[in-house]
Amino acid sequence: MTIPKHSKLFDYAKGAYFSDSFSREIPNNNQTALDVYLEIAKQTPAWVSFLMAMRNRIVSMFGLKHLGRLQDAGSEKNMASIKVGERIGIFTLQSNSDTEIVLEDSDRHLDVRVSFLLDVEGDKVRVHATTVVHVHNFFGKVYMFFVAPIHKLIVPSSLKTLAQAY
Incomplete structure (x- = not known):
């Protein structure tokens, strides 16, 4: 799927080495983009947690940072007071509005940005x-060689789990 033109990542994707975008419809419960991200993190499937733990173990042997666990997002502090530049689990908050949250992680090998964008459609949210x-x-290219195919499984699975949670 293409990146929505009204996403903050649309222009950022120009010249990117890798990009993807998946969508899923969920019930509209007046949730914010931050709420959606925290719910996805909380509902992280065991197989994703296992892969993340393996990733952390392997890359730490090469001097890369241990990111932690996705499901740790929101457990550290009161999310109502979270500010741009602070960590939320494995990512740093880059921007936050009710309809879109942008998170990032950067090192000397690559820059990753993730967006959760909500399009309200009556009693549904895409x-x-x-x-x-x-x-x-x-090294960033080698890392992405292994991560990209797995990523294309994790994100749709996470969105499916999100839909089931609502």
Whole structure:
């Protein structure tokens, strides 16, 4: 799927090494984009947690940072007081509105931005989950070689779990 033109990541995706966007319709419960991200993190399937733990173990052998667990998002502090620049689980908050949250993680190998964009359609909300990656070097490309195919399984699965949670 293409990145929605009204997403903050639309222009950021130009020249990206990797990008994808998936969407899913969920009931409209007046949730914010932050609420959606926290629910996805909370509902992380065990197989995704296992893959994340393996990722952390493997990359730490090469001196890369241990990101932690996706489901840790929101457990550290009161989310009502979260500010741009603060960590939410494995990501740093880059921007936050009721309809779109942008999270990021950067290192010397790559820059990753993730967006959860909500399009309200009456009693339904279409959630767009978009990921954009800019790589800086060969190691970033090697990393994405392994991560990209798995990512294309994780995001749709997470959106399906989100729909079931609402």
